[in-house]
Amino acid sequence: MATAYDTSLGLYIAGTWRTGEGRDTHAVLNPATGETLAQLPLATAADLDEALAAADRGFKAWRATAPDARAAMLQKTAALLRERADRIARIATTEQGKILAEAKGEVAFAAALLDFHAGEALRIYGRVLPRPAGTRSLVLQQPVGPVAAFCAWNFPVMNVVRKIAPALAAGCSIIIKPSEETAGSAVEVLRCFQDAGLPGDVAQCVFGVPDMVSRQLLASPVTRKLSFTGSVPVGKHLAALAADTMMKTTMELGGHGPVLVFDDCDLEKTLDTLVAHKFRNAGQVCVAPTRFHVQDGIYDAFAAGFAARTKALAVGDGMDAASQMGPMANPRRPDAIAGLVDDALSAGARLLAGGERQTSGNGFFYQPTVLADVPLTARAMNDEPFGPVALLRPFATVDDAIEQANRLPFGLAAYCFTENGRRQNLLGDAIEAGMVAINGVRLSFPDSPFGGMKDSGHGSEDGPEGVQAHLVTKTVHMS
Structure with missing residues (x-):
């Protein structure tokens, strides 16, 4: 109706x-x-x-x-x-x-x-x-x-x-x-x-x-x-x-939300959670998870699982009950995302899903996109994408992950997935962001402060x- x-x-x-x-x-x-x-x-x-x-x-x-x-x-x-x-x-x-x-x-x-x-x-x-x-x-x-x-x-x-x-x-x-x-x-x-x-x-x-x-x-x-x-x-x-x-x-x-995924996480649950959250509102969310830093041992499995789930998303008019992701909000956004994706691919990133505008009449659609092995020199790794693009990179140690999380001048939201309690405490202290979610993605509650650094x-x-x-x-x- x-x-x-x-x-x-x-x-x-x-x-x-x-x-x-x-x-x-x-x-x-x-x-x-x-x-x-x-x-x-x-x-x-x-x-x-x-x-x-x-x-x-x-x-x-x-x-x-x-x-x-x-x-x-x-x-x-x-x-x-x-x-x-x-x-x-x-x-x-x-x-x-x-x-x-x-x-x-x-x-x-x-x-x-x-x-x-x-x-x-x-x-x-x-x-x-x-x-x-x-x-x-x-x-x-x-x-x-x-x-x-x-x-x-x-x-x-x-x-x-x-x-x-x-x-x-x-x-x-x-x-x-x-x-x-x-x-x-x-x-x-x-x-x-x-x-x-x-x-x-x-x-x-x-x-x-x-x-x-x-x-x-x-x-x-x-x-x-x-x-x-x-x-x-x-x-x-x-x-x-x-x-x-x-x-x-x-x-x-703005933000450029880092996601630190460690090899002791519940991988399937983590993937289900992150794919849904990444493409919420076509990625046009200031606290969207954006830079996915994944520990070496599970990187390939994470990338494959993320890409498979992304390809299964139904994209269409938001009024259609079958749609899982709608269009971008204005005609400027698909062009901006296309420019970031093209730049990342030319820098050596691998395309695992999406990567193109989605034709649907005169609407402003862009496919949900997954890029792996994205070089740090790519514009998308440094400028907030604000769109349906997930950027994947491997890391080796906890120190490497924290370094990458704090690399940019942004400090709005960050996400961490690990079952190690000592590591959870360390990440909560060390990550430079106004809001940190551990083993979850919700950051907005009426009674909790929302803001960055x-x-x-x-x-x-x-x-x-x-x-x-x-x-x-x-x-x-x-x-």
């Missing part, structure tokens, strides 16, 4: 939806077919000024709102997301490409994030310091102020909720700029907040030319925090803009740390 895509996309500013009215537009595409789904209006400078003014008003009111009222609004929004989950998931699949089962899981996780942050709204504590009788020193945690948030297209529902929920829990207002390529999902999320009763000045949603929007929002004295999810180069650019006003920043940037950014989303990132510390001394 197909759900018609809602073409009434718009900007949400000061509690009202703004549509065409002479604004420039951006075509939102269906990546499975290449067809245009809707025309999205783009914000003007005047729209952004109005959003900033609304966020300023909204912060003054929202920070004074009782924590239990903030929590109730977040819980009601979560209930609306669950009530509308099927419709929202279908919109996400239609405009982003991931298979419907993944989109439904994404909506469910977004609702869980809202519930968790509702609880955190009630747990923003300070402390009283010991002082002589008749005097007090108080440490207070207060909302930082209006937030400018920018998020990527790969998780069009979750990314939006991940930005808004902690800001609102902390007492901040927010202006969010989701991806123009997945605008329909973001619009549906904002409608849930609106229908839950969130005052219109508290959350604004704008779309537009990224450089223009970011420069205007980050130059404004209204904005007191930047939260960004996206590529390393863009993140560094935005951080430089944010430095001009010394605003607080949370930067969730090195070029993969700083600060955390989710967990109590995500709310803390929207607070400032004030000390009050009373005599």
Whole structure:
């Protein structure tokens, strides 16, 4: 059953939806077919000024709102997301490409994030310091102020909720700029907040030319925090803009997830787990396992098993229940992946599976691909592929594996598979990544921090740390 895509996309500013009215537009595409789904209006400078003014008003009111009222609004929004989950998931699949089962899981996780942050709204504590009788020193945690948030297209529902929920829990207002390529999902999320009763000045949603929007929002004295999810180069650019006003920043940037597979792992279980996770969302996941470093003794068996499982994957429209991997999200991605694969092959890598665009009408498909013996000089071993490509290399010792895991400037996610408990402890300590999964692949939970180190950014989303990132510390001394 197909759900018609809602073409009434718009900007949400000061509690009202703004549509065409002479604004420039951006075509939102269906990546499975290449067809245009809707025309999205783009914000003007005047729209952004109005959003900033609304966020300023909204912060003054929202920070004074009782924590239990903030929590109730977040819980009601979560209930609306669950009530509308099927419709929202279908919109996400239609405009982003991931298979419907993944989109439904994404909506469910977004609702869980809202519930968790509702609880955190009630747990923003300070402390009283010991002082002589008749005097007090108080440490207070207060909302930082209006937030400018920018998020990527790969998780069009979750990314939006991940930005808004902690800001609102902390007492901040927010202006969010989701991806123009997945605008329909973001619009549906904002409608849930609106229908839950969130005052219109508290959350604004704008779309537009990224450089223009970011420069205007980050130059404004209204904005007191930047939260960004996206590529390393863009993140560094935005951080430089944010430095001009010394605003607080949370930067969730790219990764190049190493996977260390040791010869004592449960090989068949490890392969089943990793192949499914590698090609989730066509590999367009910042924490995707990417560089597979496999111990010598099981390397050939691992490579053969990985390739066989990859060749068996059904690729097609994400709305088709038979599909196990959908298209890439936009027409740029297959070209980028083809360039990386060609470069790796010319450098001496062996092709074990895939390696070509997959023809399916005008959709943006690329075959799930496995490359073995990939030289470290290949671009794919150094630049984040962000696509359905698995890169395999052998290693000999634990030290070799750790060296390879830490070789790049990225430090977002890493994965290790070994049954040796002492080795598990060592790897957890030695690997330079904000998140490490051992004998598993899940890294996102509402109550645990999500973020990286090195070029993969700083600060955390989710967990109590995500709310803390929207607070400032004030000390009050009373005599």
